[in-house]
Amino acid sequence: MGDGGRVCCHHTAIDYWTGLNDENKFLMGLTDQELEDYVNNINKKGVSLTKSKLLGHWVLTIGEQTNEYDFHGDHRYDFSVDYASSFRQMRFFSGRLKMTLSYSGEWDFQGDSLVLTPDYNTADMTVDPSGMVPEENMQDSMDAWVNRYREQSIERIKEMADKGEKRTVKASMDSSHDKMEWTESDGAVRYLKRKEE
Numbered sequence: 576m577g578d579g580g581r582v583c584c585h586h587t588a589i590d591y592w593t594g595l596n597d598e599n600k601f602l603m604g605l606t607d608q609e610l611e612d613y614v615n616n617i618n619k620k621g622v623s624l625t626k627s628k629l630l631g632h633w634v635l636t637i638g639e640q641t642n643e644y645d646f647h648g649d650h651r652y653d654f655s656v657d658y659a660s661s662f663r664q665m666r667f668f669s670g671r672l673k674m675t676l677s678y679s680g681e682w683d684f685q686g687d688s689l690v691l692t693p694d695y696n697t698a699d700m701t702v703d704p705s706g707m708v709p710e711e712n713m714q715d716s717m718d719a720w721v722n723r724y725r726e727q728s729i730e731r732i733k734e735m736a737d738k739g740e741k742r743t744v745k746a747s748m749d750s751s752h753d754k755m756e757w758t759e760s761d762g763a764v765r766y767l768k769r770k771e772e
């Protein structure tokens with residue numbers, strides 16, 4: 576009889592906690608599958624990426640280089656990067672050339688990864704020679720070098736268009752949805768911040 580009493584109490588406790596669990600799921604609007612998925616993923620870092628969370632303007636800063644991504648609802652994205660050359664001492668000038676490279680592409684999800692397919696045919700570059708000082712009587716030569724550098728850079732980038740390049744990164748977000756973590760194929764981790772317009 577004593578053993579039966581323990582079984583009875585044991586079942587009563589299980590029934591109580593099961594009932595409380597069901598009540599909490601009901602009040603929180605969770606299905607059994609949603610709760611199971613949460614438990615299975617509780618140890619994973621970050622929040623899974625979804626289309627609605629991804630859309631918008633993101634900034635990635637690496638040293639002096641600023642990369643910006645605009646993700647659109649039609650699976651297009653626009654990319655731009657601001658950077659500067661190393662200091663140059665040349666026959667026509669000395670200083671650093673500031674540049675902004677931009678192009679468009681398409682994005683998609685594969686599991687927990689974000690796949691970026693650039694369209695290098697859309698590449699363009701603006702150049703800012705304000706950090707450069709021409710040698711005496713060499714302004715025209717410096718300007719010609721800057722224009723030639725821009726044209727050759729765009730040409731080299733567009734030559735990559737037929738290579739079918741894709742970039743795949745494992746992506747997750749923090750709970751605020753304002754920071755995104757990218758893990759590159761080589762294991763490098765980058766952090767992007769949402770930029771409010």
